Every structure is written in structure tokens, then in C-alpha cells.
Amino acid sequence: MNWFNAIIQGVLVGGLYAMYATGLSVSFGVMRLVNLAHGDLAVGSAFIASTFCLATGLSPFLAIFVVLPLSALVGIGLQVAVFNRVVGVDPSYQIVATFGLSIAIQNVLLQQYAANPRALNIGEFGNQSLKLVGDDVVIGLFPLSRFVVAVLVLVLLSLFIGRTRIGRAFRATSDDPDIARLMGVNIRSIYAVAFAIAVTTVALAGIFNGMQTQFSAADGPALLIYAFESVIIGGLGSLWGTLCGGIILGISQTIGAEIDPGWKQLIGHLVFLIVLLVRPMGIFGKDELR
Amino acid sequence: MSLLEVRNISAGYGQFQALFDISLNLNEGAAIAVIGANGAGKSTLLKSIAGVVDVIFGEIIFDGESIVNLQPHERLNRGIALVPEGRRIFRSLTVDENLSIGAYSRRQGVWNRELVYEVFPMLAKLTDRRADKLSGGEQQALAIGRALMSNPRLLLLDEVSLGLAPIVVKKLYEILPRIRATGCSLIYVEQDTNQALSASEYAYCLLEGQVSLEGKPSDLSREQIASAYFGIGVNK
Numbered sequence: 442m443n444w445f446n447a448i449i450q451g452v453l454v455g456g457l458y459a460m461y462a463t464g465l466s467v468s469f470g471v472m473r474l475v476n477l478a479h480g481d482l483a484v485g486s487a488f489i490a491s492t493f494c495l496a497t498g499l500s501p502f503l504a505i506f507v508v509l510p511l512s513a514l515v516g517i518g519l520q521v522a523v524f525n526r527v528v529g530v531d532p533s534y535q536i537v538a539t540f541g542l543s544i545a546i547q548n549v550l551l552q553q554y555a556a557n558p559r560a561l562n563i564g565e566f567g568n569q570s571l572k573l574v575g576d577d578v579v580i581g582l583f584p585l586s587r588f589v590v591a592v593l594v595l596v597l598l599s600l601f602i603g604r605t606r607i608g609r610a611f612r613a614t615s616d617d618p619d620i621a622r623l624m625g626v627n628i629r630s631i632y633a634v635a636f637a638i639a640v641t642t643v644a645l646a647g648i649f650n651g652m653q654t655q656f657s658a659a660d661g662p663a664l665l666i667y668a669f670e671s672v673i674i675g676g677l678g679s680l681w682g683t684l685c686g687g688i689i690l691g692i693s694q695t696i697g698a699e700i701d702p703g704w705k706q707l708i709g710h711l712v713f714l715i716v717l718l719v720r721p722m723g724i725f726g727k728d729e730l731r
Numbered sequence: 732m733s734l735l736e737v738r739n740i741s742a743g744y745g746q747f748q749a750l751f752d753i754s755l756n757l758n759e760g761a762a763i764a765v766i767g768a769n770g771a772g773k774s775t776l777l778k779s780i781a782g783v784v785d786v787i788f789g790e791i792i793f794d795g796e797s798i799v800n801l802q803p804h805e806r807l808n809r810g811i812a813l814v815p816e817g818r819r820i821f822r823s824l825t826v827d828e829n830l831s832i833g834a835y836s837r838r839q840g841v842w843n844r845e846l847v848y849e850v851f852p853m854l855a856k857l858t859d860r861r862a863d864k865l866s867g868g869e870q871q872a873l874a875i876g877r878a879l880m881s882n883p884r885l886l887l888l889d890e891v892s893l894g895l896a897p898i899v900v901k902k903l904y905e906i907l908p909r910i911r912a913t914g915c916s917l918i919y920v921e922q923d924t925n926q927a928l929s930a931s932e933y934a935y936c937l938l939e940g941q942v943s944l945e946g947k948p949s950d951l952s953r954e955q956i957a958s959a960y961f962g963i964g965v966n967k
Binding site for chain 2: 606609610612613615616617619620621622623624625626627628
């Protein structure tokens with residue numbers, strides 16, 4: 442067994458989980474919206490990237506630059522068409538609307554792409570690695586760059602929310618949407634921006650996931666669970682907490698897999714349940730978005 | 732000239748109607764008081780003017796134009812700012828950031844951060860403190876300062892004195908003439924009638940969602956106010 446290696450791999454996977462979770466964290470933080478279709482949006486984005494790559498023969502890395510702007514538009518569209526109607530009312534409407542959206546996306550994907558799994562081929566880069574500590578620790582270049590991108594996304598987002606005018610309006614809306622409106626904030630456009638960010642980050646996560654492993658139309662809900670667990674372990678509404686939550690989940694899974702390959706998911710879920718029992722507000726849990 | 736004209740409005744929350752056929756007039760630069768007991772509809776009236784409560788029936792004319800169909804942020808852009816009941820400052824934001832949100836509309840005018848800090852010196856040394864760490868009086872000053880940052884033409888003050896020590900209330904009311912001096916009109920809503928009446932030229936008393944009495948504070952007797960406020964006794 443190589444615990445140190447397991448921890449390193451766990452941290453790197455955690456970066457991906459954090460990226461899944463960022464959008465949930467933002468949409469919950471700003472508009473108290475829990476989007477059950479979050480994972481399906483990730484899978485959908487990976488399929489669109491795959492279609493783009495097959496049609497053009499270009500690298501999946503280039504597909505990112507096509508899919509992300511598209512995701513932002515999809516996010517704004519969904520906000521205007523669906524979510525503006527369910528924000529700020531009884532949460533059961535949100536559950537029905539987003540659960541419905543989840544089923545709709547899965548079935549559209551199934552219809553369009555059938556049940557066969559796909560992957561995004563990034564060629565040699567997927568196999569390259571750095572060897573550390575006398576070959577005991579092997580760090581894949583792709584997981585490493587994915588982790589770096591995830592941290593970068595969180596740094597940018599945190600600067601945006603902490604330092605900019607619109608970011609301030611995000612936090613004000615999170616504190617008290619009614620008063621934010623009274624102070625001149627058009628909260629519907631704030632919600633649209635928040636949701637554009639949520640869909641864009643989860644699309645990036647979905648593409649990164651597809652670059653490493655296969656994905657198929659029905660994978661969304663499983664990804665949603667990882668995202669939920671990361672957000673809740675880290676603490677609702679805290680972006681850095683979300684990164685930590687993702688890393689803790691990742692490490693738990695790789696350590697679990699080290700003990701017994703069948704325990705990977707189990708240990709992850711157990712750690713999540715323990716955090717929920719011991720510290721229900723999460724590790725960095727506060728009532729604010731930072 | 733009339734800045735705000737509320738014409739026969741009825742308003743409420745869902746199935747519950749809180750205001751019945753209320754009319755009110757406010758001249759540019761004036762200050763009026765709206766008094767009444769708890770639940771009389773005072774806050775609902777201010778919220779209807781600010782746009783967070785739907786008007787079921789009637790008209791609200793601001794600066795010659797109807798505003799009943801405008802969103803709250805559009806009304807703020809025209810110069811209507813509300814200091815809400817219970818202060819409702821943005822708790823996780825600093826004092827400075829709260830003021831920045833007040834200025835979100837980018838309306839031009841005399842008010843800016845420096846002037847707010849000059850008028851409310853208690854805030855000037857707390858600029859980077861989180862708003863939920865402030866005392867009640869400081870929070871109220873911040874709520875007023877935040878509204879002023881939008882350079883309002885009409886400032887709606889909902890129960891400024893609620894839950895504050897008399898000395899703090901006195902201090903806040905001493906500042907209000909400075910706000911009026913900038914040309915801003917005021918509507919005070921208070922349960923504490925003396926404070927509001929002494930600071931205004933005209934007063935409306937609400938009772939169960941209707942205007943039960945109106946007039947210049949100097950023309951209104953204590954008995955008249957008491958009977959209009961509580962709905963007991965006979966109007967003279």
C-alpha cells in the first residue's frame with residue numbers, strides 16, 4: 442500500500458469534484474437554488490464536446506472554448522425560462538422543476554447518443570506523468586493540470602465575488618434579495634449571471650471528466666452526488682470550503698480504494714455522512730458566500 | 732409641486748389585503764409622517780411605494796409619471812429609496828460594501844461615501860467591519876446611509892426608532908434636517924408619534940389599512956390622534 446500516493450491522487454481528483462461542486466455552491470449561495478440537473482448539464486456538455494471533436498477532428502481542449510460560451514448561454518436561457526419562476530417560492534417547486542429538467546436532459550441525450558459510453562480522446566497527454574520520490578508517487582500530467590485549472594477557476598471566481606461590483610451584488614442578494622432589489626440591484630440579471638457561472642464551471646468539469654474516463658447519458662445523477670457531497674463537506678456557500686470538501690471526498694475515495702478496490706465509493710459516502718453528523722454546517726460552513 | 736401622489740391604492744400580500752383605498756400627497760422637498768398602530772398598514776404603504784408589495788388597485792404617480800408597474804430597482808433609479816423596517820443591512824458585507832450597494836444605481840447627486848461618513852461619524856471608524864457586528868444604532872445609521880448613497884429624491888423611513896435607545900433615536904432624528912437640506916423629500920413611518928409629528932409638516936394616521944386622520948401636526952389635537960390611532964372614542 443502506498444498511502445502517500447493515495448493522498449496525492451485523492452487531492453487531484455478532489456480538484457475535479459470541487460469544479461463539479463462550484464456551480465452548486467454559487468447557485469445555492471446566491472439564489473438558494475438546488476439544481477438537481479447539475480450533473481446532467483456536465484454530461485450534456487461532455488457529449489456536445491464529443492460531437493464537436495468528431496465533426497471537426499479537433500482536440501477536446503479546443504472544444505472547451507466552444508462549449509463554455511455555449512454553456513453560459515444555456516445557463517442564462519435556463520434561468521430566464523425555468524429558474525426565475527421557482528426562485529424565492531416554496532422549495533418543492535425547485536425540486537420538481539430541476540428534477541424534471543434532469544430527466545429531460547438524460548432522455549434527450551439517450552435519444553441523441555444512445556446508451557453507449559463515449560470518451561474525449563486527449564491522446565498522449567493523458568498518459569504522461571511525473572515520477573516523484575523514487576517512482577513511488579506517480580502524478581499524471583493531465584490530473585495535475587486539471588487540478589491547477591480548478592484552483593485557478595476558484596481563485597478567479599473568489600476575486601470576482603469578493604472584489605467586483607457585480608460580485609458585491611451577488612453577496613448582497615445572498616444576504617437579502619428583497620433589500621438588494623430595493624437598492625437598485627436587478628436580481629434577475631444577478632441570478633442569470635450566477636447561473637451562467639454555475640453551468641460554465643460544471644460544463645468544464647464535465648469535459649475534464651470525459652477526458653479521463655468514459656461517460657454515458659445516465660451518468661448525471663452520480664456526478665450530482667459527488668458535487669453535493671463536496672459542497673456539504675466544505676460548507677454551504679463557501680467556495681474555499683467547496684475545494685476542501687472536494688479534496689476530502691477525493692482523498693477518502695482513494696484511501697478507500699487503497700484498502701480495498703471495492704470500498705472507493707463507500708468510504709467517500711461514509712466520510713460525507715460522518716461530516717454531516719459531526720458538523721452539519723460543513724467544515725467552513727457559514728451563512729455567507731466568499 | 733407634487734412629487735409623489737398616491738391615488739386610491741389597495742394593496743396586500745396574496746389573499747390578504749392590507750391597504751384599502753389610500754390616498755396621499757407629498758410635495759417636493761416636504762416631509763410627512765405616517766403614524767398608526769402595529770398592523771395598521773404603514774409598512775405596506777411604504778413597500779407599495781418602493782415596489783416590493785403589489786398594488787392591486789389605484790395609481791402611484793412619482794414626478795408626474797405612473798410607477799405602479801415598475802420593478803423596485805427601476806423605482807430606485809428614479810429616486811425612491813427605502814430604509815426598511817428592522818434595518819435589514821447586508822450582514823455579511825462590510826460597512827463600506829453596504830454603502831457601495833447603496834450606490835449600485837450610480838445615480839448622481841450630492842451624496843457619496845465621504846458625506847455619509849461625515850453625517851454619521853459613528854460609521855467612519857467602522858468602514859471595514861462586518862455589518863452584523865455593529866450595534867443597533869450603528870446598523871440603523873448604516874441603513875440610512877446606504878439608502879442615501881442612491882441620491883434619492885424621496886426617502887422612505889420605516890420605523891427608524893424601532894428597538895433603539897431614546898438617546899440614539901434623538902441623534903438620528905437630529906441628522907434628518909441635513910438630509911432634507913439636500914432637497915430630499917421624506918416620509919416617516921413611526922409608531923412613536925411624537926418623534927415623527929415634530930419632524931414633519933403633514934401627517935396621515937392609518938387604522939386597519941385606511942386613512943383615519945390627516946392634517947398638519949399643529950392642527951391635530953392629542954384626542955383626535957389617540958382616537959384615530961386606536962380607533963376608539965369619537966372624532967371631534
